[in-house]
Amino acid sequence: MTELPKLLMVLGGLLLAAGFIMHFVGRLPGDILFKKGNTTFYFPIVTSIIISIVLSVLFSIFGRFR
Template structure:
């Protein structure tokens, strides 16, 4: 029963992040390199923010479990 609540919470959080991401777009510090018909996108700042958010979420899930 607990795993279902955890999965629903994580799904809701991911949905919220996805909706916010649609409005924010690329963050400053996300690199885009274009050369001819090749585009390379490296979202370094976005990766750091997502990592911090997931660390905080999992910290609170582990603390109150």
């Protein structure tokens, strides 16, 4: 039961760090952006893939400690 708050703090810190990085780095090459008139469609596919890989590695590392 005492591990859950620690895990939530670590995940929160990682999300905060990822938010700062994404804010300052901006759009990655490979992200899809369509602008036509007043309509804008943005799909961050490369960003999603990178976040997925990082989370998979982190969860596999944390899973080994259980």
